[in-house]
Amino acid sequence: MPPGVPAVVDPASVWVGSPFVDPRELSLPQLGLFLWIYGQALYYAAGVLKEGTDLLLLIPGFSKLTASMVMPIIGAVPSAMMVVACSTSPTADSQMGVAMGVLSGSIVVLLTVTWALSILIGRVEL
Numbered sequence: 001m002p003p004g005v006p007a008v009v010d011p012a013s014v015w016v017g018s019p020f021v022d023p024r025e026l027s028l029p030q031l032g033l034f035l036w037i038y039g040q041a042l043y044y045a046a047g048v049l050k051e052g053t054d055l056l057l058l059i060p061g062f063s064k065l066t067a068s069m070v071m072p073i074i075g076a077v078p079s080a081m082m083v084v085a086c087s088t089s090p091t092a093d094s095q096m097g098v099a100m101g102v103l104s105g106s107i108v109v110l111l112t113v114t115w116a117l118s119i120l121i122g123r124v125e126l
Contacts, residue, residue: 049074075110079103 023031053074056066086092086099 079106 021034026034053066053071056070057063059066083096083099083103086095089095
């Protein structure tokens with residue numbers, strides 16, 4: 001062994017914590033920065049998905065497949081990944097209820113917004 005290198009690694013010196021930052025340890029500007037970074041990442045990802053589906057709609061052979069299968073899958077995969085991530089933790093029983101509540105809430109919001117916009121846009125004078 002070279003000098004200065006311990007023969008046995010002390011378990012207390014090995015980091016085994018979470019890679020995530022505890023929000024209770026952050027100040028308000030730090031939380032705002034994290035929120036802004038997260039929002040920018042979501043905005044960029046939504047733009048990439050929109051451009052990709054628009055390009056798929058331009059291909060005549062894929063336009064019906066894109067509208068009927070690709071777009072719903074793009075909407076369902078993030079929700080499914082959230083449920084899967086919650087089910088892998090040691091406290092999965094309590095977190096699964098939260099995940100299913102968030103999933104159903106987001107579906108209700110999407111349906112309500114779509115319905116309200118269709119009513120507003122499709123209105124006519126009687």
